[in-house]
Amino acid sequence: MKWEHAIKDYTYYLKIERGLSENSIHSYSLDIKKLLIFLENRKLQVSPITIEKEILQQFIYEIAKILNERSQSRVISGLKSFFNYLVFEEYRETNPMELIEAPKIGRKLPDTLSVEEIDMLINAIDLSIAEGERNRAIIETLYGCGLRVSELTNLKLSNLFFEEGYISVIGKGNKQRFIPIGETTQKFITIYKNESRVHLPIQKGHEDILFLNRRGRQLTRAMIFTIVKRLAEKTSLQKSISPHTFRHSFATHLLENGADLRAIQLMLGHESITTTEIYMHMDRTHLTEIINTYHPRR
Secondary structure (H helix, E strand, O other): OOHHHHHHHHHHHHHHOOOOOHHHHHHHHHHHHHHHHHHHHOOOOOOOOOOOHHHHHHHHHHHOOOOOHHHHHHHHHHHHHHHHHHHHOOOOOOOOOOOOOOOOOOOOOOOOOOHHHHHHHHHOOOOOOOOHHHHHHHHHHHHHHOOOHHHHHOOEHHHEEOOOOEEEEEOHHHOEEEEEOOHHHHHHHHHHHHHOHHHOOOOOOOOOEOOEOOOOOEOOHHHHHHHHHHHHHHOOOOOOOOHHHHHHHHHHHHHHOOOOHHHHHHHHOOOOHHHHHHHOOOOHHHHHHHHHHHOOOO
């Protein structure tokens, strides 16, 4: 069995059987391709069926020199999944990654923005330029609905149900969920639609996409990162932020203001509530306030 055939079959399995997103499938494929580059550089003639633990250990040792612990852990997890698939399909009898352990990593959470910092970023948007209204609507939507960046770029006009107060989102695993959308976010999306988007040369196939670039095409994930990065630089924000920071801030602010953890899980689209618990962080002052407010022996 050749590597290219194994990878093709595996990615098909991830898409059809496990229902993973294109981004997740791409990440899994990259992990395997890193291994192929290593084998090619070392001139090691092994197939997915014949490769053994010793070679994989050498590979892990090499990537440990250039990748941090979190990235190493992701590569190891990706390869374990790949070889588990080969065992499941009976191409191999055992998984050569089975006894290779990932490095221990801590829980690294992104910085959380305060409401004042979010307002500062939004106020720094230049509304005199063509993309100003769009960028304001993007930040408002990231924070107001807690979307992943891929969910934002794929958001469609047909996903907006403003009269009902919801938007429809396709999240990880191609799963649909409905998220409440506040009046403020609705207002800025409507302004963008009516005053900016209508003047764009919308390309065929992109008519239903909400957020478009100046050429009338769907925005890329990289462009959303660039928008956020430029705003952080413009305001001299002393925090390392990304589009995901607004999602984290959305969830944290809801939790701090008394929202139910289960409700936050549903809005974020987490399959397990354990993920939501890890995602949250609260300072001790807030925990003390919770005890003083809700405990019967306060």
